[in-house]
Amino acid sequence: MLSVYEGFFSGGARILHSDVVLGLHEGGQHHSVLSLHGEVLREATRQPMEADACYRSLTAAGVGVTSLGRTFGLPGASAVDPVLFSGPELAATARAMAGADVILSLKEQPLGLLNQGGLPRRPVIVCLHRSDPENQGAALCELKAAIADGTVVACVCCAESTRAAYEAAGIPPELLHVIPNGVDLLRFRPDAGRRALLRSVLGIPDSAPVVVFAARYDTMKNVPLFLRAARAWLRREPRGHVLMCGAGMTEAQPALRADIEAAFGDDTARLTPRLHALGVRRDMETVYAAADVVALTSSWGEAAPLCLIEGMMCGAVPVATDVGDSAAIVAGHGFVTPPDPDAIARAWSDAVAARPALAPVLAHSRERFSRTRMIASYAALIDRVHAEGVRSPLPEPPLPEPL
Structure with a gap:
């Protein structure tokens, strides 16, 4: 399994997804993470990947984490086009994808990378954590393009409001699977x-x-x-x-x-x-x-x-x-x-x-908000996607027509 993050910065979606990865890794799946950005300036806070709590918990558990090394919003940093990727960046992405059977995309933003031509064909599950697809800029278009291409085969919605919003935005309802958020009940308890x-x-x-x-x-x-x-x-x-x-x-x-x-x-x-x-x-x-x-x-x-x-x-x-x-x-x-x-x-x-x-x-x-229940649901969906992918692997993209 490979998870692709836009970056490591403070927020509920990254905390939740990282906990899912940890739980699946503990359950016997092999997971790694690729982050587009290595450091970001968001919410007036400079956030290096290596200082992030999610990064530290993943690497401490033996989950490999790599980055394309991009930076975002930092003073003096040169501007990087978010939809253009260099040869070395695509090569690093291809290496990370090659060892995966299934890819998880943390929200739809990383699909701008995964939709690039020439990358290995792997089934992608997109994990959606908001209820306003119309405010996600070009990411919604990237999601629709990946679905049309057959790359995205399922979407995890963390809430019913997410499922309803993305269905209204034109995402096929059969791809939308609701898995409610859960937390570690041993950690989060009255004390x-x-x-x-x-x-x-x-x-x-x-x-x-x-x-x-x-x-x-x-x-x-x-x-x-x-x-x-x-x-x-x-x-x-x-x-x-x-x-x-x-x-x-x-x-x-x-x-x-x-x-x-x-x-x-x-x-x-x-x-x-x-x-x-x-x-x-x-x-x-x-x-x-x-x-x-x-x-x-x-x-x-x-x-x-x-x-x-x-x-x-x-x-x-x-x-x-x-x-x-x-x-x-x-x-x-x-x-x-x-x-x-x-x-x-x-x-x-x-x-x-x-x-x-x-x-x-x-x-x-x-029990309704149990992390165990949530991770079991993610594991079942991933197993199903993997089994279906083995039976009918994604076709390679067609070659261009001769001039």
Whole structure:
């Protein structure tokens, strides 16, 4: 198996896919990863591949990871056409593909590479993690071209909203397979020790209500809406604290500082000492365990947000806007809100109050969000694609007509 990534940078899709690769590798499949980019600047954060937590966990488990060495967004870096690939890049891709029976593409962006002529013919499964194909630029066209060519033989949709959106965009429904996201239930669980430790480090009292917002600094996450809700909530909850983590969620990020000042106004000095910008964390199980509420304020694009699932499994009550499958995930476990800061703030308070009563409900639903269930479903689909490929291998591309 070969997985192709656009790059290693902080985000739920990369975390989820890397965990799938690890699980399949642990189950006996041989996996490797090819990344188009070796380093990126995204969400105002420089992210080298070798420093990424997913890269480190994959390589530590014996999964081989290579890169075409491209860079994106870095100061002084020469511009690289995202759809043009050099001879050495194509040769490296061909070598990586040659040893694979099936290829997984992490979202549709890497298909710009896999659609290049002259590469080995291998069945490709595209793993889709959003609900807005129309906002993926040329990637949707690359997906349709790969399907028409017979290269893409299946698409994994992490949510029903993803399946519906891509079917509406013209992807044949028989290719769309829904495999809901799952998480490691041994890692993501309520933990009083972790809860006490992080609260102590941050100077948060044991009894203080805490809301966590785990998201990269991106327009789709609607950070300004979250901050306006945080202001309203901190005003009504004088003991409350708010945690923000993810790429770009640091006080060193000028855009985030400007958003905070705009949202908090004359309350900035009084309330922001209880607003903690933690940046990228590698201990999210600890962050969620320390929280009472896990919040999502996204406006579009989400499918099955990993933060909601991870937070719930650690005992935090989810409060989300109605985007993607969020409402279905939250149903019976938390609260769905309109995109209104005062309504969101009230829901956070309601969630804190309801947390003791919801704890048994969250505990009872753990198997539904199991990593084991998710990986078994991926393995079954890959085995089926491989068996069908052995019976009827992909035809080589036709030779050009003579002039």
